[in-house]
Every structure is written in structure tokens, then in C-alpha cells.
Amino acid sequence: MNRRLGYGLLLLAGLFTAASGAVRGFAFAPLSGTYFEVPLDVLLAQGLLVAAVGFAAYGAYLLVFGFAASRTTNKRRLHDLRNVLRFVFIAAALVGVLAVATRQYVGLLFSLGIVGFAVTFALQQPLFSLIGWFYIMVKRPYQVGDRVSIEGSKGDVVEVDFLVTTLWEINGELVSSHQPSGRIITLPNSVVLSSHVHNYSWEGFPFVWNELTVQVAFETDLEFARELMVEEADDYLGDRMAERIAAYRERLAETPVELEVRDRPTVNVVQQESWVELRLRYLVHPRQGSRVRNELYERILGRMNDNPDRVAFPVSRSR
Structure with a gap:
């Protein structure tokens, strides 16, 4: 549909261009007058050319974007390409319209420079946002x-x-x-x-480290509790975390940063005033963080409740 519309707009631009040439080449009696001291035939011819430039720019944009869209299904790339093409064709259309309307193709460049210098002071925030868009597209x-x-x-x-x-x-x-x-x-x-x-989900590595904290009493068999948490997390996450860690190490290898990264979930022990915190650390997609944490917590808490002789909770908490 977009391609048909694009070809149609290009054809319409050609017809408008031909009509502008016809108006200039032939003397029409109804166009013999003036409007604000501008001959009507010149005014009509310029108007037809301006319309032709607009139709041509939009038609070319539809064709180029349609061709690119047929070559990829990546929505992110299509979104960025659409914005870039819009900017390029809008800028080209504005320059073309101004050039056709003023018939000062060389002087227009100098005029744009002077106007741009003035606009820089008048529209600083929009200009900074446009620069920010360029930065987002590049970096x-x-x-x-x-x-x-x-x-x-x-x-x-x-x-x-x-x-x-x-x-x-x-x-x-x-x-x-x-x-x-x-x-x-x-x-x-x-x-x-x-x-x-x-x-939190950049294309190079769309995962983040997450933590699940369980508070236990000092009487708890910490080694048993730690192994229990690791077993449940390892059983739930399976080999998915190991695959993500492999990708994480590849990204680290491209940098001068050296870190010890384990393939499986780990548990850190932190002593508090009247209890001990067991912090399970694992890798997860940021949009699945809450669901994974809830399911892991239910599995771990169920296992701990099945072993009251080895896992005790702080007195202030009911079991």
C-alpha cells in the first residue's frame, strides 16, 4: 500500500512539474493579471513546483522506508530508520520548497546560515533536544x-x-x-x-543481577539454608542462567574489567542486629524480575518450613 502511494505521489509530482512548465511556456488570458505585483502565471507556476517538491519528497520517503521495511522485521531498527528518514526528507523538502519559492538557489544557503544562527538563540531547548536525538541515534x-x-x-x-x-x-x-x-x-x-x-535491558546484554533476601535466626544451620536456596534457584533457573553468564563473560572480555562471575546462583550472608540475612543472587531479565522473585521465594520458604529443626526464623516473625 505504501509503495503504491509512493509511486502515485511521484507521478503526481511529475504532473505538477509538467503543469508548471506549461503555465510558464504558454500565455493564458485568465493569468495575465497580477497579485501583489506578482504575475499570476508566475505565482501559479511556483505554487505548482512547491506542491511537486512536497509530493516528490513524501513519495520518495514512502518508497525508501517501504524498501527498508521489507528487508528487516526488527521493530527497533525500523523505528530508528523511520525517524532518520523523516528528518532527512523533511529537511530536503524544506530546502527544496524554499529554493523553488524564492528562485535563489545559491543565496538560499547563505540565508539559511543567518536564519539558523538566529534560531539557535531563540530555540535553544528544542535545538538541544534535537542534538540529543542525534546523540541517541549514534551512541x-x-x-x-x-x-x-x-x-x-x-x-x-x-x-x-x-x-x-x-x-x-x-x-x-x-x-x-x-x-x-x-x-x-x-x-x-x-x-x-x-x-x-x-x-536495564540494552541490546548487548538484556539481563540484570537480582537479589532475594530471607531473614533467619542465629540458630539456623546456615550451611544447610544456603545450599537449600541455591538448589531451589538452580532447579528453577536451570541452564538459562549459565547461558546468560557465558554471554556476560563475553561482554566482560571486551572491556578491561576483571570480575569473578559464577555460573550458578550464589548466597551471601549478612549479619544484622537480631537476625541473619541470606541474600540469593541470580541473573534475570528485568521484565521477569518480580515474577521470578515471587516464585523463588515460595519454593524456598516451603522447603525451609519443611525443615523447622534446621531453619529457624527471627522471634518477631510468625511461621
Whole structure:
């Protein structure tokens, strides 16, 4: 459908161009007058050329984007390509329209430079947001589909436009535990130039480390409790975590950072004032964090309740 429309718009642009030439080449009696001291035939011819430029730019955009869309099914790449093509063709169409309307093709470049210098002062924030969009396209701090946190706002990126980034909020004031709140957050792209961007699911490695904490009494057999937690986590996560760790090590190998990374879940012991915390550490996709934590907690708590002689809970907690 888009290709047919694109070809149709290009054909229409050709017809408008031919009509403009006909108006210039032939003297029509109804067009012998003037409008604000501009001959009507010249005014009509210029108007037809302006329309032809607009139709040609939009038709070419549809054809180029349609060709690219038929070569890939990656929604992220298509989203970014669509925005880049829009920017290129809109800029080209504006330059073409101004050039045709003023018939000053060389002087237009100097005029654009002067106007651009003035616009820089008048529209600083939109300009910074446009620069931020270029930075996002080149450096890729995030892209559509990523889960990010920017200036205290956290959510999933659903749109990266020329000036703003749109998030589907998670957490926030209404919900917790990394659940969607149903609200939309709009951020100017300029924030990436001056703020920290936390990306939880970037394309290179879309996983994060997560922790599940269980509080037990000092009388607990800590070795047994630790092994119990590791067994349940290993049984639940299976070989998926080992595969993710392998990918994680490959990413680490590309950097000068040296870390000890284990293939399986681990448990750290932290002593508190009147109890001991057992912190299970494992790798998970950020959008599955709450579900995985809940299911692991139910499995671990069930096993611990089955062994009251080896696992004791703090006195302040009911079993």
C-alpha cells in the first residue's frame, strides 16, 4: 500500500512539474493579471513546483522506508530508520520548497546560515533536544523497547522522536515491584546530554543481577539454608542462567574489567542486629524480575518450613 502511494505521489509530482512548465511556456488570458505585483502565471507556476517538491519528497520517503521495511522485521531498527528518514526528507523538502519559492538557489544557503544562527538563540531547548536525538541515534544509550531510568523516571521506551522520548512508566507513585503504572512519561531528548541514563535491558546484554533476601535466626544451620536456596534457584533457573553468564563473560572480555562471575546462583550472608540475612543472587531479565522473585521465594520458604529443626526464623516473625 505504501509503495503504491509512493509511486502515485511521484507521478503526481511529475504532473505538477509538467503543469508548471506549461503555465510558464504558454500565455493564458485568465493569468495575465497580477497579485501583489506578482504575475499570476508566475505565482501559479511556483505554487505548482512547491506542491511537486512536497509530493516528490513524501513519495520518495514512502518508497525508501517501504524498501527498508521489507528487508528487516526488527521493530527497533525500523523505528530508528523511520525517524532518520523523516528528518532527512523533511529537511530536503524544506530546502527544496524554499529554493523553488524564492528562485535563489545559491543565496538560499547563505540565508539559511543567518536564519539558523538566529534560531539557535531563540530555540535553544528544542535545538538541544534535537542534538540529543542525534546523540541517541549514534551512541545508543537506549532505544525503543529498552527499560531505562532517567532523572528519576523509570519505564519502557516506546517512542524516540526528534524532540522527546516517551516511556511507559513502571514503579512510580502508584505501584511498586517494577510493575507498569499505566502512565506515560515524556522526557526531552536533551536530558541525555546532562543526566545519568540507566539502561536495564540494552541490546548487548538484556539481563540484570537480582537479589532475594530471607531473614533467619542465629540458630539456623546456615550451611544447610544456603545450599537449600541455591538448589531451589538452580532447579528453577536451570541452564538459562549459565547461558546468560557465558554471554556476560563475553561482554566482560571486551572491556578491561576483571570480575569473578559464577555460573550458578550464589548466597551471601549478612549479619544484622537480631537476625541473619541470606541474600540469593541470580541473573534475570528485568521484565521477569518480580515474577521470578515471587516464585523463588515460595519454593524456598516451603522447603525451609519443611525443615523447622534446621531453619529457624527471627522471634518477631510468625511461621
